[in-house]
Amino acid sequence: MFFCLMFSVNSGFSQEINETLDKKTRKKYEKKEKKRQKEEEQQKAKENLKTLLEEKRFVLEANNLSGRSGMQVPVSPTINFFAVDSTSAMLQVGSFRGLGYNGVGGITDEGKITRYEITETKGGFSVKIYVSSNLTSYTIFLSASPMASSTAKVSGLSGGVINFHGRIVPETDSSVYEGQKLY
Numbered sequence: 632m633f634f635c636l637m638f639s640v641n642s643g644f645s646q647e648i649n650e651t652l653d654k655k656t657r658k659k660y661e662k663k664e665k666k667r668q669k670e671e672e673q674q675k676a677k678e679n680l681k682t683l684l685e686e687k688r689f690v691l692e693a694n695n696l697s698g699r700s701g702m703q704v705p706v707s708p709t710i711n712f713f714a715v716d717s718t719s720a721m722l723q724v725g726s727f728r729g730l731g732y733n734g735v736g737g738i739t740d741e742g743k744i745t746r747y748e749i750t751e752t753k754g755g756f757s758v759k760i761y762v763s764s765n766l767t768s769y770t771i772f773l774s775a776s777p778m779a780s781s782t783a784k785v786s787g788l789s790g791g792v793i794n795f796h797g798r799i800v801p802e803t804d805s806s807v808y809e810g811q812k813l814y
Contacts, residue, residue, distance in 0.1 A: 676777035677755065683801055684749055684756055684775060690714040690805040691773070691783050693795040696724065703796060710737070712807045713771065713783045713795045720744050720762045720771070722785060723807070724793070740764050755781075775799055 683689040692708035710725030724737035742764025750757045758773040769787040783795040 673778055680756065680775055680777040680799065681749075681751075683799065684758055687715050687717050687744070687747065688802040689799050690802055690807060691781055691795050691797050691799050692805065692807060693797040694780070695796040697794040697796065699792050708797055709806055709808050711795065712797075712805075713773075713785070714802070714805070714807070715744070715760070716802060718744055720760060722769075722795075740766050742766075742768075754779075 691713045693706055693711040693713070694708055695703040696706050696711060697703045707725070707727065710723060710727075712721075712723055714721045719741055720743075721739065721741040723739040725739075726737055742762040744760060745763050746759070746761040748759045750759075752774075755774070755776040758771075758775060760771040760773065762769055762771065767787050767789070769785055772784040772786075773781065774784075775781045780796055781799050784792060785795070786792045
């Protein structure tokens, strides 16, 4: 009887250990699987972003704008954007508070891309774009991230700087409203 009692306690204890090990192993496996899936998603997003940048057909829809001070101001992405369409680039800043030069409370400028350089970085891509328009010439430094917000730093000949903070979308998926150009 004593032997049977010891055997049943022992087998119950070993089964409990096996279940604990199985739970730990399962959790470890699930964690590794989740990490692998996340890495695959990030890689796919990076490849998609690279394609957009190489084809030069994308829009950065800005959720925030900032100047030299770095203080970000929330804005509407439908009227605040930076777009690249093959050989041309367009910048638009707008506000719902007034009409502005473009009819959406700001300015809209389009110009020809004179130089376009893509560099792959650890977290995404860096793109340097030179644009010449009827108004001015400017340089755009685009820091493009596949899984986070991207930033386009626009600096002109006058020394002014404006930063567009938002997400990059394919030109076909963009929901921006283009105001009137000044020329």
